[in-house]
Amino acid sequence: MSVLRTHVVVPGEPLIELNHVARRFTKKLDRGRSLQDLFIRLLGRKRSTVDDFWPLRDLTLTVNPGDCIGVIGPNGSGKSTLLKLITGILPPTFGDVIVRGRVSSLLELGAGFQNDLTGRENIYLNGSIYGLSRAEMDERLEKIIAYADLGDFIDTPVKHYSSGMYVRLGFAVAIHTEPDLLLVDEVLAVGDVSFQNRCMESIYRFRRQGGTLILVSHDLGTIQTLCNRALWIENGLVAAEGNPADVVMTYKQHMAELEEAQNDRPKTVRLGDGERWGTREVEITSVELCDANGQPRTTFVTGEPLTIRLHYHCTQPVEYPVFGFGINHQNGTHIFGPNTKFAELAIDNLSGDGSISYTIPEMPLLEGQYWLSVAAVNDTDTATYDYHDRAYNFRVAYSPLRAGYGMVQLHGDWQVDSKPDTELNNGLNNAPSPTPLTLSPTDTSIRTEA
């Protein structure tokens, strides 16, 4: 293995090169370092390989200036270890690490603050931990204090700070160190919402100014909007790398499949008496939620096709039955309840077994848990043959392709009509005439997914 770190960016060279990097940890079985342990080692027993584990097994990565790389993967896949190798906290067990440039990371906000020192003193201390000189910190001091927005507390020992103030000061210092490479590891889980937004804004600004960034996040939406490359790590290996939209999609499919595989519960829920009633001339025997390939699933993604299929069994022939279903959000809101009568689909006579299905080409529900009720009634809705009240559960997984907040995605187009400010443009006779700018993000994004 070899590690090379310089604080200077070499033009034309990548900022970071990781070459077949692996990292081993020894599981600590709380044996400490007792005398027995020492004796055993002195007696020359070889270290056992049983309690070794490898958070990173073979990882090759090149980061060029201006890159923004989003790292995704399940917990324990080696993401944090990767960041620690890059910062230099841990050396690799095998492989080469080359880092050219100054690295700051947002994974240790407020680490190294001395509780007895004031906020101002800690700004200098923290800055020097990041490798900045006193003169460089002098330049940034005002900006940092303004950003942290602590008021008089800046001259108070940080031990009197609230945890939010602590983190705010830590972030303010870190973001103002203007590193060649910024590492971000789920920092936005701290602080209040307005501070989180400010953090995000600063990270976006850093990115717009051409800064290089490595972002570890479970927020796949951020990864897609912020990054130009995504890296999916699984079991210490690179599972996929490339265009964030592609990698995130593959990752999500993989996770959905995993979840599906773990979902051993039956697709139809056994009903209690209170949840099912009716005269049973027509029985709804099972309900399936199917994807585009007709495969039953319990987890779906916004924008993909969804088919709801009801299997029925007639205990006696009936005339003009009406089938319907209802979708409720888990909070109880009734979102939609179509039936065959609304659709003017007349079913003259029904007997024996069969199925009836309803296909939604682009399922508009957004992330959340939903309940499905199904019913078969007579033409005038005076007799209920079979009613399953909120008996079927399905989940809509987070989709980065969603176009807004809420429960349901409505399709629409944005249009911007800008009128130039006449006062500002007095001197410009050839001001460009306003042109309407039409955007239709939902249409295009959903097509690509389907």
Place this chain on the structure above:
Amino acid sequence: MTIATEAPHEERPGRSVSIIARLQELFRYRDLLRNLVVSEIKTRYKNSVLGFVWSLLNPLAMMMVFTVVFGVLWPNHQIDNFPIFLLCGLLPWNFFSASVFSSINSVLSNGNLVKKVYFPREILPIAAVLAQLVNFLLALVVLFAALLIVGTNFSPWLWTLPLIILIQTCFSLGIGLVLSTLQVFYRDTQLVMEVVMLAWFFLTPVFYTANQLPETYTIWGYDLPAQRILYILNPMASLINVYRDLLYNGYRTDIDFFIRTTITAFLALSFGYWFFTRYSDRFGEEV
């Protein structure tokens, strides 16, 4: 989850970073070193009323105690001006002892930092020793004031005092580097050192002069040169002897003391630095 992976190739701990690159990096982080020293000194007196005045007050109070104890209660007739004699040896010893104990825990107590940020780890024990050095220099101011009042004969070689302080700092740092590394892996280090330092204190002529020892000891029929052995085996004995020569005896001190302590300090520092950097890579996972 865990998949047994056989080693792809022979593992060798890489020493690919040259010593010059390491020292350059250390130099680049000099502001961190300074800030750590300052914050160490600041936090020490943070909640005390008198603040850093204690650095001056402490040796003064010590001297008063010694004057009462050894000047009035049990006057020492063998050594003139015993309180001054004592202080000339005790202050350097305290500097050494404080350096050792504060550097032992320097890495461990900054575990939060070590685990989360990269910087040259040797900065931590260096800062610990330098903070003690500052303390020692303040105490020396008091000692000098006392020397002027009592009117001892300063050695014409007094200008070598900074040199001897430098030598002692290097020696302490060398030991501090080794011990702070050991402490990360074995918490017993500090407990062992508490005993070792106690023994070391009595093996060092702080309360007595080496001349009070017999020239030779006879053990199992062998004549052992006790004084020579003391000076050779115990660098602190030599160091404190030099301090005494310069401050108390007004003697120019022997050149072999200088050479021997310089060499010892250099070896200790080199070994300590090598030892520290050999294992500092692993601090991130061990602290």
